[in-house]
Amino acid sequence: MERHGWFGWERAEAPRATRDQLLRVHPAAHVDLIADLSARGGGIIDLDTSAVAGTYEAALRSAGGAVAMVDALLRDGDPCGVSALRPPGHHAEAARAMGFCFFNNVAVAAAHARAEHGADRVLILDWDVHHGNGTNDIFHADPSVLFCSIHESPLYPGTGPASDVGSGAGEGFTVNMPVPGGSGDPVHGSLVEHVVAPLVRAWEPQLVLISAGFDAHHADPLATCRLTEAGYAGMTASVRRACAEVGAPIGVVLEGGYAVDALAASMAALMPVLGGEDVPPPVELEVHPLATAAWERLSDQFGSMRRM
Ligand SMILES: [Zn+2]
Helix, strand or coil: CCCCHHHHHCCCCCCCCHHHHHHCCCCCHHHHHHHHHHHHEEEEEECCCCCCCCCCHHHHHHHHHHHHHHHHHHHHCCCCEEEEECCCCCCCCCCCCCECCCHHHHHHHHHHHHHHHHCCCEEEEECCCCHHHHHHHHHHCCEEEEEEEEEECCCCCCCCCCCCCCHHHCCCCCCEEEECCCEEHHHHHHHHHHHHHHHHHHHHHCCCEECCCCCCCCCCCCCCCCCHHHHHHHHHHHHHHHHHHHHEEEEEEEECCCCCHHHHHHHHHHHHHHHCCCCCCCCCCCCCHHHHHHCCCCCCHHHHCCCC
């Protein structure tokens, strides 16, 4: 990013999330647990997830950066933003840290958008290679957040079948799109262009957040998907075209990605598409059978809206 002059973007230091902002998503006991563990110098939460002395501060900034980005988008009118912080968040459940995640940054950001800015339609696209179980569960019964996840299956954490569509008032507002190992740009690209983008056009969210992991990249050591930098740029273009049509700003929140060079290159490919002056032109993309199947499940609910 530095080598590209940060693509001309304005950079800001992430503030700490406030306790009230965290408590919209997490119970006080969970926030205190992370604070206490860090104050004691750290400790192991599960096999993947350990806190060190600086974890609480880092996790506060990671959630706070996502919140500040939402303010920039919904209060200041910026068209797009990126919260490029770790630790990631999408595995964190309301009351449980797991999978390298302590606070659910994107959920805290979405909750802030509603509480502070009155956004009652927030669409979250989670393209991290792992299912965003925390975000899925936090908004499971909530029709104001449309959670869409593309994830490799089977893979950690083992959740997110297509049959999990939300519950209660939120039934139909969880869209899980598991893909087999080895899936690459054509599968992910089609699911975004032919399912997520039509959902954006149909539902007209006031804000779109991308839980952007880069561990579906072919070079990533934790999974077997085969996305390229161009694939990430393409998905971004699909989202941006749809958002431009409905006037929704886009906020990118960093999640996983463990091949550092691949993460850097993917971000470098994504940034000009996200922040470029011109909306990318439409592309012809082959409709993948998984996209057809996903849209068939959604067409009753969203189908009046637009043809994929
Ligand atoms: Zn991941």
